Amino acid sequence: MGRQNKKKGLKQLSIDDRLTLQCVLDEILERCTKLPSGIPKEEWQDFLEVNSLLVKVREIEKDFTPDLPERAGKWDAFFNWCTKNGATVKHVEVKDLGNGEYGMAATELIEEGDEILQVPRKLMMSAQAAYSSRLGQLLREDPVLKSMPNVTLALFLILELSCGETSFWCPYISILPDSFNTVLYFSVSDLELLRGSVVLDDALKLHRSIFRQYAYFHRVLRTHPLAKGLPFKDCFTYDLYRWAVSAVMTRQNAIPSPGECAGFSSVLALVPLWDMCNHSGGKLCTDYDPEKDELKCLAMRDFQIGDEVTIFYGRRTNSEFLIHNGFVYPGNEHDAVDIKLGISKSDPLFSVKSELCGKHDLPQSGVFCLRSGSRPITEDLSTFLRILVLKEEPSGGNISEENIQNASDENAQAALAFLRDRIELLLRAFPLSEQDYQSIVTSTRSTPGSRNAALYRLEERKTLVAAQRLLFPLPVSGASA
Template identity: 35%
Template sequence: MGRKGSGKKSKKSSALNNHNEINELMDKLLLISTLPQETDVSKLLENHKDMTVIIETIKKLQKKVVNEDKNRTSGRTCPAIIDRFTNWFKENGAELEGCDIREIENYGLGFITNTKIPESSLVISVPKKLMLTVDAAKKTPLKQLIEKDYLLGNMPNVTLAVFLLYEKYKSESFWKPYIDILPNTYNTVLYFTVDELLELKGSPTLEKALCKNKSIIRQFAYFYKLFNTSEDSVSQIMRKRFSFEDYCWAVSSVMTRQNKVPSEDGKDAINALIPLWDICNHMNGTITTDYNPDLKRCECLALKTYQPGEQFFIFYGARTNADLFLHNGFVYEENVHDGYWIKLGISKSDPLREQRKELLKKFSLEPTGSFFLRKGSDPVDDVLLRFINIFNMNQEQLKYWLESNESSVFQCLNINFEKKCWSFLQARLKLLLGTYKTTIEEDLKLLQDEQLSPNRKLAIRMRLTEKMILKNGIDYVDRMMQ
């Protein structure tokens, strides 16, 4: 008898110790993640490594104290899950015309057409009542926290992530068939190990990925403390199961799927998760999805004519591969909207800095900024060319153009000056290409290695698309110099 009682006490004591240790680690995590943002990538990386060590310890401890999901599904591609989801959206007024939900290699779930679908035909319609929105969150007990907490009240994407988790944790949720069909994990940077992130070394995308991870880690620590120190009904549900893995899952679900729909009063656009529609995968094209205010539903039209057996795609919008990689967890090699942002600036030690600033202002340009190098046959736009011209002008040229009424700064300039400008851009692009630790050829070879993790391959594909744009830009400048 005594031994049994001693055992129970020991378990309670162990659980309490785990909770106390987690709380201490959360305090440390919150402190590190709220330090001023580093501008040096190597320091950002060290900061990320420090946070990762703490996170890994927290994850191990949480497995001992966080309640497991006893209703976890076997996977979104399970026929029973798809059938339940299909019955649910049909019973609630959503429509899917001419397509079936299928598992598609390299895509996960998607739509395969079962009939010919003419261009501009209505294929998907989803009534607003099926959508998870910020407005819907405010109709639940979560409203109290949204009104009280600054973060939830001012960051709708964060609110949507917490709302999704709240519905997942509830014993019963109207959205359960939808939540069950969401991926169990994602390929967003939140799921990358340190080594996988290091594949982006030399890429400007690494800094963005590290900043995003730091932000999400900070949010996690913040909400953990909020749920464990608040006595409202939502916090009582959340603190029993709230874990880092689950928060990454919820944030990734929102990052990869959120869209905007009109608020109930029609005055604002609010964040929303749109079941069924968000199964569509991406291709080049035009936006063919809109909200019908009369029928209060999201409608999706075919962006082209589809034949039976084809995958039905939609266009996510004009985004670079860096945007798709960071927010959607994939890279699209055929992306016609891809490009590379180049940071350029006038040095503070430049004796002609003030004249350059004045001329830049004339053309609505800042002395420091990011300029877009496009993918394709015409990579250098007028804005980039204008900045390079002003950057390389001598005092006499600056004086002339400051007094001129001409609308362009790259007309009437001599050949030698033009070569000087192209040489400057060529040198900058070669410098950027040289920051990567591998060549284009080496990346192409690495991608043939079947032993590489999916995330590592994705990072290599990401940096490869950037290198291809830089190489294309260098080739273009070479032709212009000739």
């Protein structure tokens, strides 16, 4: 970015291509609006079929996506824009980390608690600002946009990108990446590396959602009277929408609303400068000063000159980082493996177990966490396993609430045995060996998607093996009685 986008628009498509595009998008919208089957093989096949339709869409649209940002050489203008509009930057500067990645680096010694960034609301691209833009009236009328502030923010980003240098946020948009490592950029072969993991369900769910949203908004921009004057109406492509959604997913932050903004007490925003800080383990050191109406970022630990200055994004698992942030954090102390469990409707005790689940605010089937560390069995997982393995209605109509990790009662032992077998099944279900995943991670020929997927599987396996060794240690060979 740095000039106004003047690529030819979709209006210049032939009539046949336009009709084909509309028909294919209508089919995508219809297929992605239906509830998924819940059967992994069927959902994977459905994804492949819809993705093949999307390939047709992208082929038709390939010459119409506006120029996306080129970051090189834009940093000085960006920092000048930030400071000119009230931001304060202390002790840090942008650092090229290689492979198109950037971060913040210390220019002098930084001590824990030192203030490094102050970013006023004026600089933030927020859903509130979107309501004051040319999108405002459409945002107030469209039912999807009214209920999804993250989508609102993505369309606002597209609007400002299409305005080129006339946009107030041009210097900020100019330093955004032109692509991301979110699962939306994964190829089919990248996604196949996730097969056997619950995270693939999350990835496919996100793809379905973005396919559906794109097809829906393409129709809105084509038919809604309020969309007629929008500058991106004729250059709205899937690649553009994927880029904007990924920018928002990887950078959004909730800030306090200065007043009632479309009924929300907080508002989603993209925060320049602050979103240049990458993640590492630590503690939350970002706050919002309501009096000065600005975001403040403090150093979470000491940093030496030249060190990359990182912040803590919060207690997130690697599956959350992979899906929403586009990276995997090795050694994540807050990591967990999701396990799908459910009570069969053919179970003779189905009604009893369902009632017990209701008493404990648990679903009859769902996803439960096996955490890393010394306490892998969460309370929800423990309670559900106790219910799942019941052979008869419990006396008194309830079960023990003691975590099965510490318990010795018969019900707890049966629950642990079930968990042991499930962990073994999950480990056997990995399609590749640990060495194969390591090779993908270290190979210079690997795509960012395959590298992230392989790294995720390594971390997932590590969590499962650690839990297995902690909960079910092998007997010491040769031990005397």
